[in-house]
Amino acid sequence: MVAKAKPKAKPAAKAKGKAVASPRLALAEPILKPTFRRERQAFKAGIFPVAGCDEAGRGPLAGPVVSAAVILDPDRIPRGLNDSKKLDAEAREKLYEKICATAHVSVVFGAVDRIDRDNILRASLWASARAVKALPVRPKLVFMDGNMKIDCGCDCEAVVSGDALVLSVAAASIVAKVTRDRYMVQLGQAFPGYGFERHMGYSVPEHFRALKALGPTPHHRKSFAPVAARFAAMSGSLGERIDDVPDEVLAAVLPL
Numbered sequence: 001m002v003a004k005a006k007p008k009a010k011p012a013a014k015a016k017g018k019a020v021a022s023p024r025l026a027l028a029e030p031i032l033k034p035t036f037r038r039e040r041q042a043f044k045a046g047i048f049p050v051a052g053c054d055e056a057g058r059g060p061l062a063g064p065v066v067s068a069a070v071i072l073d074p075d076r077i078p079r080g081l082n083d084s085k086k087l088d089a090e091a092r093e094k095l096y097e098k099i100c101a102t103a104h105v106s107v108v109f110g111a112v113d114r115i116d117r118d119n120i121l122r123a124s125l126w127a128s129a130r131a132v133k134a135l136p137v138r139p140k141l142v143f144m145d146g147n148m149k150i151d152c153g154c155d156c157e158a159v160v161s162g163d164a165l166v167l168s169v170a171a172a173s174i175v176a177k178v179t180r181d182r183y184m185v186q187l188g189q190a191f192p193g194y195g196f197e198r199h200m201g202y203s204v205p206e207h208f209r210a211l212k213a214l215g216p217t218p219h220h221r222k223s224f225a226p227v228a229a230r231f232a233a234m235s236g237s238l239g240e241r242i243d244d245v246p247d248e249v250l251a252a253v254l255p256l
Contacts, residue, residue: 033082
């Protein structure tokens with residue numbers, strides 16, 4: 001007997017129209033962490049020492065802008081350095097102590113009267129340049145956070161998002177942030193009711209309520225619109241008396 005051949009399987013019916021591709025899953029954005037790569041490249045080119053510089057406090061309605069410059073010791077870099085904005089207060093405090101114990105550090109305050117006179121950008125750049133010049137060891141190169149260079153007596157390279165990319169800048173961002181936060185806590189004790197120790201002078205509802213109820217302090221930035229509006233709403237005599245009071249740096253708050 002001859003075996004019957006099995007019937008061939010029917011080809012699968014083609015789908016009408018064009019095939020629909022499966023939707024692609026969105027890729028998560030890469031997590032940026034600062035590295036010591038730029039500093040090491042400078043070392044290989046014979047450039048040493050190298051500093052990082054950053055500021056804290058451009059946006060608040062009250063308090064100074066604080067700039068810090070840091071020269072890290074390549075052999076004693078604290079673990080966990082990161083952009084200060086990505087760290088909680090406890091982590092920043094711990095790293096601040098380690099940075100000050102192992103690196104060359106300087107801090108400069110741009111006072112409120114300078115901010116009102118020159119504008120916040122110029123006051124920030126002035127403080128940053130002074131911070132680099134105040135380092136106990138003169139750097140040959142400084143990495144500056146942002147897109148603007150500073151005249152600081154050495155070569156300067158501006159790095160956008162430098163606090164998230166360059167380890168020395170990240171260290172400077174921590175020092176500047178912790179120093180300013182400590183200052184604002186002291187300011188909160190000197191001027192109760194404003195909540196400086198909580199919001200650090202930034203534009204939050206609590207601060208606006210206090211500004212309306214209590215009026216500006218000598219540490220408010222008169223050139224910033226909400227503060228200027230509050231001054232305008234107050235009597236001229238009170239405004240003049242407040243204008244005559246200078247902004248002072250609390251020496252006890254400085255890190256060094």
